[in-house]
Amino acid sequence: MLFIIISFVLLFLIWASADIRSGIYLRCICRGNRMEKAVALTFDDGPDPVHTPRILDTLKENNIKAAFFLIGSKIETYPELVKRIYDEGHIIGNHTYSHSGSYTLWSSDRIYEDIRKTNDVIYKIIGKYPIFFRPPFGVTNPLIRRAVKNRFDCIGWSIRSYDTLKFLKRDSISERIVRNIKNGDIVLLHDNREGSGLLLKSVIEGIEKKGIKIVPLDRLINKNAYEI
Numbered sequence: 001m002l003f004i005i006i007s008f009v010l011l012f013l014i015w016a017s018a019d020i021r022s023g024i025y026l027r028c029i030c031r032g033n034r035m036e037k038a039v040a041l042t043f044d045d046g047p048d049p050v051h052t053p054r055i056l057d058t059l060k061e062n063n064i065k066a067a068f069f070l071i072g073s074k075i076e077t078y079p080e081l082v083k084r085i086y087d088e089g090h091i092i093g094n095h096t097y098s099h100s101g102s103y104t105l106w107s108s109d110r111i112y113e114d115i116r117k118t119n120d121v122i123y124k125i126i127g128k129y130p131i132f133f134r135p136p137f138g139v140t141n142p143l144i145r146r147a148v149k150n151r152f153d154c155i156g157w158s159i160r161s162y163d164t165l166k167f168l169k170r171d172s173i174s175e176r177i178v179r180n181i182k183n184g185d186i187v188l189l190h191d192n193r194e195g196s197g198l199l200l201k202s203v204i205e206g207i208e209k210k211g212i213k214i215v216p217l218d219r220l221i222n223k224n225a226y227e228i
């Protein structure tokens with residue numbers, strides 16, 4: 001009996017930390033209004049010198065504004081891409097400086113420092129401090145909560161594309177997104193993967209065919225993307 005209880009508690013703790021929608025440790029905004037026929041697209045892990053420009057070209061062709069959760073160390077390497085993202089009307093969010101696999105084990109001060117450093121490099125390029133923060137791997141815990149609380153809006157997602165899984169074919173990824181998409185959804189995509197530009201084209205086409213509008217993230221969730 002004790003074994004069952006311990007297993008249940010452990011599973012609960014893993015779920016609470018690993019599923020950004022759980023809201024147990026840190027309440028993240030994972031969708032907008034279900035009554036409005038609109039969704040938002042978000043891209044993680046850029047900027048990428050090959051794939052981000054392709055994504056930007058596709059967004060421009062379709063007159064769509066998205067949100068990019070950028071990694072600080074890559075921002076420093078490709079500042080001109082960050083400027084392009086911003087100049088073309090997209091939202092820039094904070095996805096930590098290091099995107100370290102071990103950041104969940106760090107102290108809250110170290111986590112905060114990593115996030116703050118990213119905001120500083122973004123400010124140097126666009127002159128604004130982002131408020132939207134997306135935790136790497138969608139993992140939250142009490143230390144991340146302490147680092148982020150009252151300073152940032154944690155942004156999650158309601159549709160995970162699984163575009164990082166190499167064994168999934170592009171067509172099945174976009175079909176799944178389009179089949180599942182509902183009013184108010186926030187879609188998680190990545191702009192550092194092979195074929196991400198082509199995937200985006202079919203995702204946009206499918207969503208628009210369903211009569212759902214793709215709107216900027218700040219509009220979907222009715223929040224400011226930057227400090228005023």
Ligand SMILES: [Zn+2]
Nearest residue numbers: 044045136137
């Ligand atoms: Zn990431």
